[in-house]
Amino acid sequence: MSPPAVQFAEVSASRGGRTVLRQVSLSVAAGQTVALVGRSGSGKTTLLRLVNRLLDPDSGDVLVDGLSTRAWNPVDLRRRTGYVIQDAGLFPHVTVAGNIATVPRLLEWPSARIEARVDELLTLVGLDPAVFRGRWPDQLSGGQRQRAGLARALAADPPLLLMDEPFGALDPITKGELHAEFQRVQRTLHRSVILVTHDMAEACLLADQIAVLHDGEVIACDTPANVVAANDVRVTSLFGELRLQPEATPRVNP
Amino acid sequence: MNELLTFIASHRAEMATRLGEHVVLVAASTAIAAAMGIPLGLIAARRPALARPIVAVANLAQTIPSLALFGFLIPLPYIGGIGTRTALVALTVYAVLPILRATITGLQGVPPAVVECAVAMGLTPRQVLRQVEWPLALPSIVSGLRVAVVIGVGTATIASAIGAGGLGDYIFRGLAMIDATVILAGALPAALLALTADAALAAAGQLADPRRRSRRPVAVLAVVAILAVMTAVSGRASAGRADLVVGSKNFTEQVVLGELLAQAIERRTGLTVERRLNLGGTAIAHEALLSGGIDVYVEYTGTSLTAIFKQPPSADSEQVFATVRDRYAAHGLTLLPRLGFNNTFAILVRGDDVRRLGMKSISEVAAQATWKAGFGYEFLERPDGFKGLSAAYGLSFAQAPRVMDLNLIYRALAAGEIDVTAGDATSGLIGALGLAVLDDDRHYFPVYDAAPVARASVMLQYPAAALAIRSLAGRVSAADMQQMNFAVDSEKQEPATVVRAFLDKIGGF
Numbered sequence: 001m002s003p004p005a006v007q008f009a010e011v012s013a014s015r016g017g018r019t020v021l022r023q024v025s026l027s028v029a030a031g032q033t034v035a036l037v038g039r040s041g042s043g044k045t046t047l048l049r050l051v052n053r054l055l056d057p058d059s060g061d062v063l064v065d066g067l068s069t070r071a072w073n074p075v076d077l078r079r080r081t082g083y084v085i086q087d088a089g090l091f092p093h094v095t096v097a098g099n100i101a102t103v104p105r106l107l108e109w110p111s112a113r114i115e116a117r118v119d120e121l122l123t124l125v126g127l128d129p130a131v132f133r134g135r136w137p138d139q140l141s142g143g144q145r146q147r148a149g150l151a152r153a154l155a156a157d158p159p160l161l162l163m164d165e166p167f168g169a170l171d172p173i174t175k176g177e178l179h180a181e182f183q184r185v186q187r188t189l190h191r192s193v194i195l196v197t198h199d200m201a202e203a204c205l206l207a208d209q210i211a212v213l214h215d216g217e218v219i220a221c222d223t224p225a226n227v228v229a230a231n232d233v234r235v236t237s238l239f240g241e242l243r244l245q246p247e248a249t250p251r252v253n254p
Numbered sequence: 255m256n257e258l259l260t261f262i263a264s265h266r267a268e269m270a271t272r273l274g275e276h277v278v279l280v281a282a283s284t285a286i287a288a289a290m291g292i293p294l295g296l297i298a299a300r301r302p303a304l305a306r307p308i309v310a311v312a313n314l315a316q317t318i319p320s321l322a323l324f325g326f327l328i329p330l331p332y333i334g335g336i337g338t339r340t341a342l343v344a345l346t347v348y349a350v351l352p353i354l355r356a357t358i359t360g361l362q363g364v365p366p367a368v369v370e371c372a373v374a375m376g377l378t379p380r381q382v383l384r385q386v387e388w389p390l391a392l393p394s395i396v397s398g399l400r401v402a403v404v405i406g407v408g409t410a411t412i413a414s415a416i417g418a419g420g421l422g423d424y425i426f427r428g429l430a431m432i433d434a435t436v437i438l439a440g441a442l443p444a445a446l447l448a449l450t451a452d453a454a455l456a457a458a459g460q461l462a463d464p465r466r467r468s469r470r471p472v473a474v475l476a477v478v479a480i481l482a483v484m485t486a487v488s489g490r491a492s493a494g495r496a497d498l499v500v501g502s503k504n505f506t507e508q509v510v511l512g513e514l515l516a517q518a519i520e521r522r523t524g525l526t527v528e529r530r531l532n533l534g535g536t537a538i539a540h541e542a543l544l545s546g547g548i549d550v551y552v553e554y555t556g557t558s559l560t561a562i563f564k565q566p567p568s569a570d571s572e573q574v575f576a577t578v579r580d581r582y583a584a585h586g587l588t589l590l591p592r593l594g595f596n597n598t599f600a601i602l603v604r605g606d607d608v609r610r611l612g613m614k615s616i617s618e619v620a621a622q623a624t625w626k627a628g629f630g631y632e633f634l635e636r637p638d639g640f641k642g643l644s645a646a647y648g649l650s651f652a653q654a655p656r657v658m659d660l661n662l663i664y665r666a667l668a669a670g671e672i673d674v675t676a677g678d679a680t681s682g683l684i685g686a687l688g689l690a691v692l693d694d695d696r697h698y699f700p701v702y703d704a705a706p707v708a709r710a711s712v713m714l715q716y717p718a719a720a721l722a723i724r725s726l727a728g729r730v731s732a733a734d735m736q737q738m739n740f741a742v743d744s745e746k747q748e749p750a751t752v753v754r755a756f757l758d759k760i761g762g763f
Contacts, residue, residue, distance in 0.1 A: 052374050054370065054373065054374060074376075075377075075378055077376075078373070078374055078375060078376035079375070081376075083371060083374035085367060085370070085371065087367065088371075089365075089367040089368050089370060089371035090368075090371075091368055091371075091372070091385075091386055092368065092390065093389045093390055093465075102372075102375055102377075102385075103375050106376060106377065106381070152375075162374075
């Protein structure tokens, strides 16, 4: 059996002298989507950044395809790992096509192949190539930027995709569209995905497994159904917030 | 305006040379400053701990007044002396800060999320810098370059004070001659140059902006055209070194005397002479002589005695000459025979006041308690200047004397901004502006006999030049000097023309 796409083995990490992760062990099977959920400061983003070596752990090990990240050449590791963040982080001085072509160009693909790949990806994420190739990032809506960011992350066909609250800044309708888009893309591509989110509904919708982080520890890791059914108050409180939020909006004056 | 056009037309070749010198000074110093400031900015942006000291040093350098900076630099080996090299060092110092700051600002303005994505996509640190940080910081860096160039064009006019040439020559010459046309002949091209260079860089900045790709051909053409003009202009500025370099300080009489030495040598020998006139003061001229930036200039014995050799002033002409000659000899410099006139300080007032009050001598100034005095900086500082004068005559004024530029002081007096000042006894402006010289009835002012001082080695190398200078001994009277000063200051004649007529008149050259 092939090794897990990503495996965290008793990983501890600190940022600015504060311990953010304590002895975290977690495994992401190839082709699966794992959502990391938890409150702000619970260590979700830190855990994600250990995978492509934007950060290094204090102790323990992160294995990507069975090989410690310390043993990977960081540039090689990153070029096979797609990375999508909130607001996409597109290069503002490069067109949408240029942004998507970044990694293929670094890999020195022939230009015809790059052109074809850009069109293919734009179509995949639901942006019309004829319209969007030459657009500049500041000419895109939030949802379009996120789609372009996803296309850029997928450009060199990376087996692993890291997503840090990719849909966090979007309005509910756009978010819904992008969720559907993501599911459609995943049905086609079957990438290994780690998705950081504080939106439990999003986690339940998109993930095969949900890992709940609390104060730097993984307190639950299971299928969405089992996580929802858990008794742990630290887990259910996350759902509690989720349930309260929509009800708060149509408040009736007494 | 017509006068300006006439002046430009008659000085076409010289103006092209000065403009060329100016362009070379600014272009070279900005290029060097960019080569220093941009990498320093990169380092500072990477290591915030270093940014503070780096910017602090650059800030400090920026606050040094330009003439003071030139003064510091002149005695230094390698980067000092007078002429283009020192000017380049000073201009570079001033250009570094805006470029450094703009680089740091530009790099700090790159959104962290964009850099993070670039790293996460597997760009190496070098690729992140070249493909992401550099292009995003470039507009800011270009604006820093534009600031540096505009500052540089302005500051380079002051480089004239240390003999680096440039358009400042006209500004200083015009100030010395109190001739707005000549000042404009320097200031107007400098302003146009600043605007042109700024526009060229703005166009270059557009080239760097990927959003305006469609305008590229136009911008390329503009940049190429401007570069071509600048290269053509600067090509005219380069020339070989002459046999001798004659210097002068920065007032009319000194320029005339510098021209006098130069023409005397040229007319009596076959040597080529370069003129580095308008050096910014006694200290700069002396240092220039010591460092070999110039080979000869005319100094006044009393000035040498007190300002250079820090000796108490004296009224004994022969004794002062002998003392100064020996002191110069110890520095490898030769004091040549005196030209014939004594340019002592003259206490000046308006002719109207003299007639109204029936004034004759300096001792009567003490009674004018409400008078305002204004003096040149040097006069206020020198031991034989204002301090000694006020003690000798018991002078006290309602307000402390104003410090004024030597070139503006006569006009300030004529305009009534001040009531009394100290000027040169041989100034042509005394007559031209209706001023009067008060009698030094207590014999306070020491002698200031004009005498050429030269590098001994150069006089040995070119005995014919030494002989030509010696032939001027005793040939220039105070009246001659006043006349020549008047011809330049008031009749707006060229110093070269005036000196030519004078040498023709006295004969032997």
